[in-house]
Amino acid sequence: MERVRQACRxxxxxxxxxPAGLEASxxxxxxxxxxxxxxxxxxxxLYTVGDPLESLFAVRSGCMKTSVLGSDGVEQIxxxxxxxxxLGLDALSVERHQCTAVALDTTAICVLPFARIEDLAAELxxxxxxxxxxxxxxxxxxxxxxxxxxxxxxxxxxxxxxxNLSKRFSDRGYSGRDFRLYxxxxxxxxxxxxxxxxxxxxxxxxxxxxxxxxxxxxxxILDPEGLRAIAxxxxxx
Amino acid sequence: MERVRQACRxxxxxxxxxPAGLEASxxxxxxxxxxxxxxxxxxxxLYTVGDPLESLFAVRSGCMKTSVLGSDGVEQIxxxxxxxxxLGLDALSVERHQCTAVALDTTAICVLPFARIEDLAAELxxxxxxxxxxxxxxxxxxxxxxxxxxxxxxxxxxxxxxxNLSKRFSDRGYSGRDFRLYxxxxxxxxxxxxxxxxxxxxxxxxxxxxxxxxxxxxxxILDPEGLRAIAxxxxxx
DNA sequence: CGTTCACTTGAACCCCCTCAAGGATGGTGG
DNA sequence: CCACCATCCTTGAGGGGGTTCAAGTGAACG
Numbered sequence: 370m371e372r373v374r375q376a377c378r379x380x381x382x383x384x385x386x387x388p389a390g391l392e393a394s395x396x397x398x399x400x401x402x403x404x405x406x407x408x409x410x411x412x413x414x415l416y417t418v419g420d421p422l423e424s425l426f427a428v429r430s431g432c433m434k435t436s437v438l439g440s441d442g443v444e445q446i447x448x449x450x451x452x453x454x455x456l457g458l459d460a461l462s463v464e465r466h467q468c469t470a471v472a473l474d475t476t477a478i479c480v481l482p483f484a485r486i487e488d489l490a491a492e493l494x495x496x497x498x499x500x501x502x503x504x505x506x507x508x509x510x511x512x513x514x515x516x517x518x519x520x521x522x523x524x525x526x527x528x529x530x531x532x533n534l535s536k537r538f539s540d541r542g543y544s545g546r547d548f549r550l551y552x553x554x555x556x557x558x559x560x561x562x563x564x565x566x567x568x569x570x571x572x573x574x575x576x577x578x579x580x581x582x583x584x585x586x587x588x589x590i591l592d593p594e595g596l597r598a599i600a601x602x603x604x605x606x
Numbered sequence: 607m608e609r610v611r612q613a614c615r616x617x618x619x620x621x622x623x624x625p626a627g628l629e630a631s632x633x634x635x636x637x638x639x640x641x642x643x644x645x646x647x648x649x650x651x652l653y654t655v656g657d658p659l660e661s662l663f664a665v666r667s668g669c670m671k672t673s674v675l676g677s678d679g680v681e682q683i684x685x686x687x688x689x690x691x692x693l694g695l696d697a698l699s700v701e702r703h704q705c706t707a708v709a710l711d712t713t714a715i716c717v718l719p720f721a722r723i724e725d726l727a728a729e730l731x732x733x734x735x736x737x738x739x740x741x742x743x744x745x746x747x748x749x750x751x752x753x754x755x756x757x758x759x760x761x762x763x764x765x766x767x768x769x770n771l772s773k774r775f776s777d778r779g780y781s782g783r784d785f786r787l788y789x790x791x792x793x794x795x796x797x798x799x800x801x802x803x804x805x806x807x808x809x810x811x812x813x814x815x816x817x818x819x820x821x822x823x824x825x826x827i828l829d830p831e832g833l834r835a836i837a838x839x840x841x842x843x
Numbered sequence: 844c845g846t847t848c849a850c851t852t853g854a855a856c857c858c859c860c861t862c863a864a865g866g867a868t869g870g871t872g873g
Numbered sequence: 874c875c876a877c878c879a880t881c882c883t884t885g886a887g888g889g890g891g892t893t894c895a896a897g898t899g900a901a902c903g
Contacts, residue, residue: 437749441838445753459749461742468749487735494728504741505698511748512674512696512705516682518755519799523891554850562756564892569851585850585900601678760859791882801860806883822868822882 376403376479382541385453386427387481387499395493402485409433409472415456417469422460424480428452431476432551436559437468446560448510449473449552451537455503473551518562521601526561527571528600531581535590546593550586613637613716619778622690623664624718624736632730639722646670646709652693654706659697661717665689668713669788673796674705683797685747686710686789688774692740710788755799758838763798764808765837768818772827783830787823 377388377400388396406429409415415426418438433450447468450456459467490497517526539545550557554572558565575581580596582589590596614625614637625633643666646652652663655675670687684705687693696704727734754763776782787794791809795802812818817833819826827833 437753439753439757439838443757445756447749447752459742459745461738462740462746463743467746487731491728491731491734494724497728497734498724501698501737501741503699504738504745505696506700507745508696508741508748509699509704511745511752512682512684515684515748515751515755516674516676518752519682519796520676520680559756565850566852566893567891570891573851601676790880802882803861803884804859807859810883 376400376406380429382429382453385540387455387496387503390495390499391493392495395495398489398493399496402482402489403479404482404485405480407478407480409476409478411472411474413472415470415472415478416460416466418466420460420466422457422464422466422483424457424482425486426456426470427479427481428454428456429477429479432473433470433476434473434552434556435468435470444559446556448514449534449560452541455507458504458507461504473556523561523563523567524571524599525601526563527557527568528596530557530561531588531590532593532597532600535593545590547587547589550588613640613643617666619666619690622777624692624733624740627732627736628730629732632732635726635730636733639719639726640716641719641722642717644715644717646713646715648709648711650709652707652709652715653697653703655703657697657703659694659701659703659720661694661719662723663693663707664716664718665691665693666714666716669710670707670713670715671710671789671793672705672707681796683793685751686771686797689778692744695741695744698741710793760798760800760804761808761836762838763800764794764805765833767794767798768825768827769830769834769837772830782827784824784826787825 377383377386377396380386380388383389388399391399409431415433428450430452433456434446435448435450435456436444436446439445450470456470457466486496486500490500517529521529534548534550535545538548552560554568555565558568561568572581572583575596576583580590580592580599582591614620614623614633617623617625620626625636628636646668652670665687667689670693671683672685672687672693673681673683676682687707693707694703723733723737727737754766758766771785771787772782775785789797791805792802795805798805809818809820812833813820817827817829817836819828
């Protein structure tokens with residue numbers, strides 16, 4: 370961990386993150402509240418179910434997964450966070466984290482001490498508004514995912530997922546056609562409510578049909594329109 | 607619609623709602639921001655996808671359902687709101703409602719003009735904190751529901767749902783053993799990602815086994831422990 | 844070069860959906 | 874008050890999408 374200065378204004382995803390919509394003077398103050406950054410390696414966890422809420426976190430680079438533990442101890446993956454996305458919002462309800470966040474790759478994280486964010490948000494309406502906006506979009510995102518899980522077939526879910534990842538990568542300046550899937554087949558399957566075998570079979574079929582090319586975790590989308598057609602024009606996931 | 611005074615402090619569910627944790631003087635100010643209340647009848651909608659965000663809403667009595675529309679136009683029910691619960695939070699992201707809220711019964715609603723809530727929250731830290739807390743628990747709630755949909759069998763989902771309703775009714779001072787299901791079988795099925803036939807068959811089976819008694823929408827839980835055992839001790843839903 | 848772990852592929856089964864018909868309920872108008 | 878109709882719910886039979894079980898392949902790493 371190290372202190373950072375000018376962290377946000379030099380960050381390529383700041384417009385997707387908490388600073389979006391803040392003016393320069395406001396940004397100064399946000400940056401001074403932002404205490405430190407940290408780096409996680411694959412498999413390391415940022416927080417775990419039950420940890421007290423101390424900070425919110427922003428992904429700066431890399432990829433995280435968040436998951437809840439069912440009563441039976443079965444993991445359910447809730448989301449994959451790419452750069453610019455905020456983590457830890459579920460802890461605002463009971464001041465304890467309700468899920469676990471684990472790095473899928475070497476991942477840089479900005480630590481936002483909640484007490485300072487809260488104080489600052491009381492002074493800066495646009496920051497508070499942005500915090501509410503991010504929480505609102507997290508609620509929307511989960512609603513779309515619910516819709517996906519409840520009434521789509523396995524292939525539609527998987528196609529929606531890949532299409533959604535594609536869109537998010539291109540929003541971040543990466544290629545939306547060729548990208549790396551940070552997660553394992555098992556993690557995709559878990560997230561989408563299916564088994565690893567079904568994921569594998571479906572991907573293999575699409576590869577035979579020329580929709581995609583996939584080798585290990587490297588994905589190329591050869592026919593984005595075809596994929597979207599399978600997804601039923603549903604970009605959730 | 608009519609102006610209300612002392613709305614919150616005379617409300618039996620205020621401790622489950624936005625006023626929770628506020629002091630008397632703060633409550634005064636919240637009540638003055640709270641403009642009016644309104645009554646909806648079965649089938650009437652409070653807001654629809656795409657409506658601009660003007661207000662948040664609190665359920666005072668009755669029951670509402672919220673749903674999103676998939677790209678294919680299929681409705682997906684996201685939740686059922688009982689008294690004390692806030693509606694409209696998903697609109698904070700893009701200032702437009704992302705879902706539709708419809709009354710399942712005659713329902714009294716408190717209207718909270720968002721601009722005034724936002725201004726007031728900037729002055730009252732505890733109100734802002736409570737707003738964040740409610741949004742956080744909405745995120746948690748949806749996460750639990752995701753876990754339910756992704757890796758539970760139909761009967762586990764239905765049992766979790768009834769158990770969850772039971773808990774919420776008893777939190778509100780009603781019986782957790784005998785209560786009215788405001789929603790139709792179709793709406794339960796949609797919410798839980800199953801078909802109406804499966805819901806009906808499962809309820810019939812439980813009735814034969816003596817777990818429940820159900821007649822139309824009137825439910826009696828005869829064996830709460832048995833139901834929880836089927837749910838796998840999972841109270842989400 | 845052997846071990847491990849992730850992934851792929853095949854075969855059989857089953858839970859739940861689909862399709863279909865019948866029964867109950869509640870509101871409406873004569 | 875009853876007939877009528879629309880809607881909701883129940884029950885049955887059959888089929889299919891996806892899971893489960895099982896074996897094999899491939900790549901990474903010591």
